[in-house]
Amino acid sequence: MPAQRAPIHLTQPSIGQAEIAAATAVLRSGLVVQGPEVAAFEDEFAAALAPGAHCVAVNSGTSALHLSLLGLGIGPGDEVIVPSFSFAATANAVKLTGAIPVFADIDPATYCLDPAATAAALTPRTAAIIPVHLYGHPAAVDTLADRNQLALVEDACQAHAATLHQRPVATFGAAGAFSFYPSKNMTALEGGMITTFDPHLARTLRLLRNQGMEQRYANEIVGGNWRMTDVAAAVGRVQLGRLPAWTAQRRANAQVLGETLPTDGGLQVPRAAAGAEPAWQQYVVRIPGGPGERERAQRVFAAHDIATGVYYPTPIHRLAPYADTAPRHGWDLPHTEAAAGQVLALPVHPGLTTDDLHRIANAADAAVPAHEHGRPAAPAARTGAHR
Ligand SMILES: Cc1ncc(COP(=O)(O)O)c(C=O)c1O
Incomplete structure (x- = not known):
């Protein structure tokens, strides 16, 4: 048995003094839900993503996907192409709208939707495609966007700051969805962000997340409560800087x-x-x-x-x-x-x-030991200094 050493964790969210101070300040302020921190988080996320981007903060990555689909008018009778090799949230968001997820195969090199398999899965009922940037690797969204006249909702829940041809993921499709669950590359405890360049879609998403209201008690559409708390947004703002x-x-x-x-x-x-x-x-x-x-x-x-x-x-x-x-x-x-x-x-x-x-x-x-034959001599143990 090797000598006992400090365990190496698979994920390790880093929540430091700055996050704790930001969260505490919100709690002291009394403005704890959908307030100035959420607005600032949305602005800063948009500025970091791309000029002209609109960002709508919600309470999870699943909500970000779900609302994006609802905002695009997807529902019963529609089909949405998704990879089967993803977290269930990707397909759950489709099912929750009443639409049918249609599974297409992945490219074995990137684990993301294969454009050819996606093309083969198209039917007259296909209303959207959800490419997942799995493990943080960009899906072939450039090809998918070019070849199909359909809405792309990019599942970027695992892909903060990933780029394809120098362009950030979540800027290729009609909408992009990020998650801030603690195992992700940045966290807001729980939370999600929708990105879009369409101001009308952005407004619809803001209505949907807040019971259909822009003005209190002047409900315009049927919506729900998918709001983010200001505590989450304050933590997210610090993390975005890191x-x-x-x-x-x-x-x-x-x-x-x-x-x-x-x-x-x-x-x-x-x-x-x-x-x-x-x-x-x-x-x-x-x-x-x-x-x-x-x-x-x-x-x-x-x-x-x-x-x-x-x-x-x-x-x-x-x-x-x-x-x-x-x-x-x-x-x-x-x-x-x-x-x-x-x-x-x-x-x-x-x-x-x-x-x-x-x-x-x-x-x-x-x-994963080498086979008996054909293997060069075992390499010398690798060592390295602590950073
Ligand atoms: C690919 C993918 N899609 C969607 C989600 C859903 O995000 P959340 O857990 O914030 O709802 C996750 C994260 O868990 C994910 O990894």
Whole structure:
């Protein structure tokens, strides 16, 4: 057994004194819901994203997706193309509108919607497409937006600050949705943000999140309560300021992992597609074999006090609530099925030290050992100083 060392967590939200001070100030102010902090968070998020962007803060990433669809008028009778290889929230948002999620396969290199598979899933009832920037890697939204005359709602819940051809994700489609859940690259405790360049859609979204009201008790449409608290927004504003440094650190960590993880046992490291600058919300390798080999690898990492995770072991179309969406011929999603059995997330968060990164690479040597033949001599143990 390796010597006991500090555990390396898979995600590590960083909530410091500045966030605590900002939250406390809101609580002292008495203006705690949908007040000045929310307005400032929206303005600052829009300014950081792109000129001309409108941002509408809501209480979760799921709400951001759900309201985007409602705001675009999507509902019963419509079909929305989504990847099955995502968090269930992506498809749940579609189901909650009464529309039908239609699952298309992924590109096995990026784990994001494959444009050709998406084209094959189109029907006269298709009303929108939700590409997911999974693990923080940009989906092929440029191709998807160009080829289809349909609304794109970008699920950027895992992709704060990711870019494609130097353009931020969530700026390609009709709307983009971010999450501020604590495991994401920045947090507002719970929360979400919708981005759009359409001022009319932005106004509709503001109405929807607040019972259809702009003026109190002058309800214009049917809406709900999807408001963000000012405590959340105050925390989010501090985190937004820290996001550029964190993103740079995630990218640096991903580069070190890409250079040091041993691949001679068949482990596959992720590579960014041409023009893509991922946000590395997760660093996901593939373990050769199936779930059994992956579980074995996870146990080895755990013995080295390194946490790992599987996002996602079950494709959405195989989850119970989606049984009724299967077409008669069943779903044919081979890349989704293969990925679900092999992906393994390793720590990449900005709190990792250089030594942590070397520990991960060393543990991978044992977790995915090279085959007996054809393997060069075991590399010398990697060491590194704490940052
Ligand atoms: C891809 C994806 N979509 C949607 C969501 C939903 O976000 P939230 O948990 O803030 O509702 C998440 C996060 O959990 C996610 O990872």
